[in-house]
Amino acid sequence: MKSIFKTLIIFFLFPFALMGQSINNELKVNGKIVDYNNCYEVKMVKQLPQLLSGFVCEVREAQIIDDCLELSVVYGGCNGNLELMTDHVINSQSQLVFMPRWAEPSMCKAMTIIKILFDLKPYKTFIKEQSATIKIANSNFDLFYN
Numbered sequence: 001m002k003s004i005f006k007t008l009i010i011f012f013l014f015p016f017a018l019m020g021q022s023i024n025n026e027l028k029v030n031g032k033i034v035d036y037n038n039c040y041e042v043k044m045v046k047q048l049p050q051l052l053s054g055f056v057c058e059v060r061e062a063q064i065i066d067d068c069l070e071l072s073v074v075y076g077g078c079n080g081n082l083e084l085m086t087d088h089v090i091n092s093q094s095q096l097v098f099m100p101r102w103a104e105p106s107m108c109k110a111m112t113i114i115k116i117l118f119d120l121k122p123y124k125t126f127i128k129e130q131s132a133t134i135k136i137a138n139s140n141f142d143l144f145y146n
Helices: 002-024 121-129
Strands: 059-065 068-075 081-090 095-104 112-119 133-136
Touching: 059 133, 068 081, 068 095, 081 121, 095 121
Parallel strands: 095 133
Antiparallel strands: 059 068, 068 112, 081 095
16 A cells, blocks of 8 residues: 555656756756846946856857847756856956856756847946947957947
8 A cells, every 4th residue: 555655646746846857957047047038137246257167158159239248158958047247347458348157057968059138238338438349258259339
């Protein structure tokens, strides 16, 4: 009787465990499950951090569309939490540096390219007043924002 009861419990609870697992495997941006039509907030930090190798985000393409920065990044295919941050300081090359990083790296190895949008509106006036460009950290991308 106990083994039948255990089997029934496993039979009924296992699907719920799988559902919870699939929810946890969603890509997140700033801790929220990604919506590819959303233009996400750029996090303001006092100082850009030094990143360990597993947290560096590889950017393959970057462009500005309207007031959003579109980044094409390499993604492992499951879970992960992506952030974009800036310290709001113009460097000596007249660049405002934006650093993408994996706050939680993907645990999968599928290595696909995804496009994520980040909101540049809060920085538009500052960038124009300083005649600065947008530099994507750990990449060769240096973009003009008009």
